[in-house]
Structure formats: structure tokens, C-alpha cells
Amino acid sequence: MNKILESIRERRSVRHFTNEPVPEEKVEKILEAARWAPSGKNNQPWKFLVVREENKKSEIANCTHYSKTVNRAKVLIVVYLDNEKVYDRTKDIQSVGACCQNIWLATHALGLGAVWNGEILNHKKCVEKILETPESLELMAIFCIGNPAENPTSERIPLEDLLIENSNR
Template sequence: MDVLEAILSRRSIRKYTDEPVTDQEIDMILQAAMAAPSSGNARPWHFIVIRNHETLDEIARVHPYAGMLPQAKVAILVCADEKLENHPGRWPQDCAAATENILLAAHAQGLGAVWIGLHPESERMAVAKKLFGLPDSVHALSLVAIGRPNEKKLPPHRFKPERIHIERW
């Protein structure tokens, strides 16, 4: 799958089969995540790979939009260590770019994934900090549920030419 096909056909997948996601697939996804652009090339991200179903179930119990986690075979928590930033306060953009790369890399490998937001909701971030023992300087941006798709969604048509402006508004 080429990059444009991946971008234009990727969908949020919330239903998964019982088939496993391999360590090799996760490794490729994490390589893609770490290839994301970042402010000042700081790359402040850290990733926690979660396969423990008790942990995934716990998150689903406390996060209002994480109901798919009990079905997921794996999830990746995307975090940033503010001590690694070159430009303070830019970690959310850096981690958002890494999260998007995770979604695209999963899709390119035939996996389904969905972005579960944590930042800027302080309660959701606090749950992640406590559950995963994050240091004070580390903040969770997102959690990505991943599995083999058990639903098929058609590519959306989201292009809106009326939102394009040339030279000026």
C-alpha cells in the first residue's frame, strides 16, 4: 500500500478479531511512530506497548471512549517527556504526529486501529500516569487500540474544496 492510499483509505476501526498482532508488526508500527517529525527534532516521545487484558479492561472502565479496548489485541500509549523538548510546550504536536504514523502503519499492515484521546483531559492523563507509573515530567497524549479488523468501512470522502484559500482568506 502506498502512502497516499494509506492516508485516503484509513478509518478508525473499533471491532477486532481474536487473531493476534505480532511483535514484528508492533516493531514496524513503532519504527513508523519514531519516524514522525518533531519540533526541533527533539523526538520527546516514549511508547508503552500494552498487551495485558486486565489493564486494557481497566482503561475501558474509566475512559468514556475506550469501549473497544477489551477486544483489542494490543494498545500503544503515546507519551512525551517534557525534559527532552527543545521547544517547551510542543510535545502535543510531536506526539500527535507519532500517533498518526502509528495509525497509518497499522493500516498499511492490514491492521485496524483507533486513536483514543487522553490529552488535554487532565483526569484521563492522570489515570494513565497512575496506571503506568509515568514520571512527573512524562505526559500521555493518546492511546491507540490495535487489532485485526472485524469491520470494514468504506473510505470517506472528506475533501472540501470550499475550505481551500489561495494566497488569502
């Protein structure tokens, strides 16, 4: 099977990590993959913040119901939408989604585990205050990353259940 298709099928959300550190080189490779995501007019409307410092991670963990996962992670990658670059909000948010997919796939390809903490978006103001986020940046995602201490499995809805029937085709 094609390596990209294989990675898409194998990647899982990992919430438990070992105490082993994540090398800076791997974080740079993840961010490099993220910046190559497609975007309308190639405006690349994203910004990243890498958080490794334990006290800062602990403060961020207090902003989510998934605090244990945030605290267990060795690295957080915070993804923002740069509203100063936005030309079409929907397309730009979709571009940030593609950027996030690249983060996930690169993390998996490098033998690391990650989970996309979406619930924390309910507490954007809390995170933005802790990270002293400029007003032009809007929190889109926080990835909790580390060396996996688990090998989770997942099921998918059958493809035929996802297809919309259209009698006018």
C-alpha cells in the same frame, strides 16, 4: 496512485477487532515507523508503552467512555510527550502528532486496524496512575490496535469548503 497517498485515503478508525493476536513483529514495525516521525531539532520528544495484558487493558478501559473498544483491542500503544525533551511545547506536541500519524499509517499498511482514543485524555490522571507513569511523561494518545473485524467508511468535507478565501493574494 502513490502507495503513501493511497494509504492516507484508505485508513479509517477501526473500533471492532477479531480475537486474532497481533504479532510482536508488527508492533515493533509500528513503533519503528513512529520513531521516524519528524521533530524540531530532532529531539524526538516521545515515549511509548505497549500494553497487551488483559487486566491492565481492563483497568485502562475504566478510564474512558470507549471501554468496549479498549477491551476489544489486542494491543494498546500509549504515546507520551517526554517533557524533559521539550524545547518548544507547540512544536513538540505537533511532532507527537506526526508520530501518531505514522502509527496509524503503519498499522494500516500492516493490515491491522486502529483507533486513536482521544477522549481518554480527559482522564489522564486515571491512566497515569494505572500505568505508573513518571511525572516527566504526559499522556498524548492511546491507540487501540487489532485485526479489523469491520471495514468502516468515512466521508470528507469537500476541499473547496476547507480553503480560506483571501482577496489579498
